[in-house]
Amino acid sequence: MIFHMHIPSMTVRLKPTLLAALLASSVFQAAWAVEPFVLRDIRVEGLQRADAGTVFASLPFRVGDTYTDDKGAAGLRALFATGLFKDVRIEVDGNVIVVVVEERPAIARVEFVGTKEFDKDALVKALKDVGIAEGQPFDRALADRAEQELKRQYLTRSLYGAEVVTTITPAExxxxxxxxxxxxxxxxxxKNIRITGSKAFSESTLLSQLDLTSGGWLSWYTKSDQYARSKLNADLETLKSYYLNRGYLEFRIESxxxxxxxxKQDISLVINVIExxxxxxxxxxxxxxxxGKEATFRKLIGIKVGEPYQADTVAATNKAFTDRFATYGYAFARVDVRPELNREKGQALITLVAQPQRRVYVRRVNVAGNSRTRDEVIRREFRQFESAWYDGQKIKLSRDRVDRLGYFKNVGVDTTEVPGTVDQVDLTVAVEEKPTGNLMLGAGFSSAEKLTLSASIKQDNVFGTGNYLGVEVNTGKFNRTLVLSTVDPYFTDSGVSRSYDVFFRTSRPLNTQGGNYRIETAGGAIRFGVPFTEFDTVFFGLGAESTAIKGSTGLPVSYRLFRENFGDRVVSIPLTAGWARDSRDSTIAPSNGRYLRVNLENGLLGDTRYLRSDFQVQQYFPITKGYTLGINGEFGYGRGLQGKPYPVFKNFYGGGLGSVRGFEQNSLGPVDIEGAYIGGNKRVNVNAEMYVPFPGAGNDRTLRLFGYMDVGNVWGEQQTMKFRELRASVGLGVSWVSPVGPLKLSYGKPVKSFDQDKIQSLQFQIGTAF
Incomplete structure (x- = not known):
């Protein structure tokens, strides 16, 4: 007796495994029924690559079992379910079952021809996930699915004319x-985008809100003229938000x-709106x-009575309410917004309905997604503790602290209920790691130094420990620097940081008359940072420096006098103290927030006695969606102590990158009778930059134009700071958040200068905001 189950080619393409099994069952029962018998042996025929053990493991009967029709049907279903066979027969020879199989062909090789848009390795990996890979059984249905998936991927790249042909070639x-x-x-x-139905706002105003455009001279970079459904959906939400924030509470997109x-070369978009x-x-x-805290919650209301309805302020109020409930331990509080509309008068009464639900505490805090960074690096930033009441404010602070580490692209905190309990939750800190190495470059062009290069290589998360290691190099003709730094941000469990610096600097003031002198400084320092609040850190440290004035030709008078007083080599042991607070929304391309820094250096030990102070403040103002104003101010002051002169090698310098652009690097301030720009003990810098969208880049904030105005100068110890002596420059530039950091290319001209000033118009730098 032979039981045979063959699936036609069309059936295989549809993958009706269940249908085949059901047919097998009905065929057994209707046509090939046999009397039950005890199995004496089972043989398998037709195997080429598959292991016989796979077949035996799939069969629901063994030697010595009683064989029935139902077990035969179940065996066919199980063998077809493995996906290894395109035909299976069961033959009964006396008390022996013979399983005859025809294997599916195996995939010997997967090839791609004509693919330029996607990397072939990525395509191979993607198809492997759907079952098309070398060594896997070939299934025509899976091949068809892979073909459709390839087409779909090309649609995401706006290649609507892409065609994919699958060819199956037999091999040995x-x-x-x-x-x-x-x-x-x-x-x-x-080709074009139209918005119809708008009356309150012009079509051009609405189109300017969209990231999709009909093309521009910079579309090759922004790809804003390439359609994608996800981009369109995002723009529709942007359009909806624009109206909802201007009082159009019932606005909707009709189509x-x-x-x-x-x-298939052009796309036309028509968005129909009902305002x-x-x-x-x-x-x-x-x-x-x-x-019982209605008064507290009323203070959180940001909705303004008498003004048009604003969805953002309503959402912000809603979030403020739920956040406040969370600080009381109510993790699942709900606040429903119910507007009561008077359509005739155009009035809306907003009702906020609160449902605190139940108070919970945190059972466990889990960390996920960190393949490189150690758990403790993340956990030590958390202010929400396990087995403590849920506190939304502490959780947000914890998330922000982890994010500010700079090691992760994304940081999120998920809250899940503990099964079987009503008052416990688990928190999962989900992070997505990013490269933490940083390359910073800077350059300036001038007639004196020609090309000046500076570079630094930094690793903010060495071996996943959260420690910092950096090397800085400057190859300028007049200033050369080599600095090695390391920071342990958690030298103590309480968060006290410790840093070491070892450096060697060679400098020579800019000199119009030349000379072979130079100042060499070698030394090191240790510094500790003590966090006093979540946002404030106080630093203090101790250093040791050995400074030598080398050479004599063209030596400035101030340097000559200092060497006469202190000798060729001076040893200084400065004590340092400082304070910093950073509330900027980004350290790379900030658009809001403030940065404050104070640093004091006191030379109380060694051959010198001096005080050197440096103050800096940065403030960023978001003007509109694409416009940001940034202001930077710095003030430096130094003086000698105990009757000793202020060390000339501690002078401040001005002009060029990081100071007043449009002037040569370090060219502002007093000029020695030998023609050297020796700097001074007093410095003032004020920089203002206005960022605007780059033409053709739409709302892309990684590429922007900026206009700047710089004001500043340097004064010597015997000079009085005078407003009329300030230098000023204005210019234009391009800011681009490049793969190696924020790059700025600027061209400026002085608007207030003096005859002896040296001009430097073209500058670029990578790695800093100002």
């Missing part, structure tokens, strides 16, 4: 080669029509349970 030993031949075609571009030209009436807020009511 029952194998096949699978080749995907792709004709990518040209990128489909957005978004996408039309592709017959040659609805403009609503003004007439009042805000509180309903529900506010834990």
């Amino acid at each position: 030993r029952n194998r096949v080669n699978v080749t995907f031949t792709v004709t990518e075609g040209e990128v489909t571009k957005i 978004a029509q996408v039309a592709i030209s017959p040659d 609805g009436p403009l609503y003004t807020v007439t009042g805000v009511k509180l309903e529900g349970e506010y834990l």
Whole structure:
């Protein structure tokens, strides 16, 4: 007796494994029924690559079992479910079962022809996830699915004319080669975008809110003219937010029509909107349970009565309420916003209904996503402790502290209920790591130094420990520096940091008359940082420096006098103290927030006695969505102590990068009778930059234009700081957040200068905001 189950080719393409099994079951019962018998042996025939053990393991019967029709049908279902066989037969020879199989061909090789848009290794990995890979059984249905997936991927790149042809070529030993031949075609571009139905705002105003555009001279970089459904959905949400923030509470998008030209080269978008009436807020009511703290919650209301409805302020108020509930331990509090609309008068009464739910405490804090960074580096930043009441404010602070480490692209905290409990939750800190190495470059062009280069290589998370290691090099003709630094941010468990610096500096003031002198300083320092609040850190440290004035030709008078008083080599042991607070929203491309820094250096030991102070403040103001104003101010002051002169090698310098652009590097301030720019003990810098969107880049904040104005100067110990002696410059530039850091290319001209000043117009730098 032979039981045979064959699946036609069309059936295989549809993968009806269950259907085949059901057919097998019905065939056994209707046509090939046999009387039950005791199995004496089981043989397998037709195997080429598959292991016989796979077949035996799939069968629901063994030698010595009683064989029945139902077990035979179940065996067929199990063998087809392995995906290894395209045909299976069960033959009964007396008390022996013979399983005859026909294996699916194996995939010998997967090839791609004509793929330029995607990396082939990435395509191989993607197809492997759907079952198309070398060594896997070939399934035509999976190949068809892979073909459709390839087409879908090309659609995400706006290649709507892409065609994919799958070719199956037989190979020896029952194998096949699978080749995907792709004709990518040209990128489909957005030809035009229309917004219809708008009355309150012009079409051009609304189009300026969208990231998608109909093209521009910079579209090759922004790709804003390449359509993608995800981009369109994001723009529709932006459009909706624009209206909801201006009082159009019932605004809706009626349709978004996408039309592709017959040659699949052009796309036309038509967005139809219904604005609805403009609503003004007439009042805000509180309903529900506010834990007896209604007055506290009312202070959090940001919704303004008498002004048009603003969705952002409503959402911010909602979030402020839920955050406040979270600080009381109510992790799942809900606040429903229920506007009562008077359409005839265009009025809206906002009702906030609070449901605190239940108070919970944190059972466990988990860390996920850190393959390189150690758990303790993340956990030590957390202020929400296990087995403590849930505190939303502490959780947000913890998330922000982890984010400010700079080791991660994204940081999120997920809250999940503990099964079987009503008052416990687990927190999971999910992080996405990023490279923490940083390369910073700077350069300046001048007639004196020609090309000046500076570079630094930094690793902020060495071996995942959270420690910092950096090397800085400056190759200037007049100033050369080599600095090795390391920082342990948690030298103690309480968060006290410790840093070491070892350096060697060679400098020579800019001199119009030349000379072979130079100042060499070698030394090191140890510094500790003590966190006094979550945002304030106080630093103090001790250093040792050995400074020598080498050479004599062209030596400035001030340097000559200092050497006469102290000798060729001076040893200084400075004590340092400082304070810093940083509330900027980004250290690379900030648009909001403030940075404050104070640093004091006191030479109380060694051959010198002096005090050197440096103060800095940065403030960023978001003007509009794409416009940001940044202001930087610095003031430096130094003086000698105990009757000793202020060390000339501690002078401040001005001009050029990081100071007053448009002037040569370090060229401001007193000029020695030998023609050397020797700097001074007093310095003032004020810098202002206005960032605007780059033409054609839309709302892309990584590439912007900026205009700047710099004011500043340096004064000597015997000079009085005078307003009329300030230098000033203005200029334009380009700011780009490049893979190696923020790059600035600027061109400026002095607007207030003096005859002896040296001009430097073109400058670029990488790695700092100002």
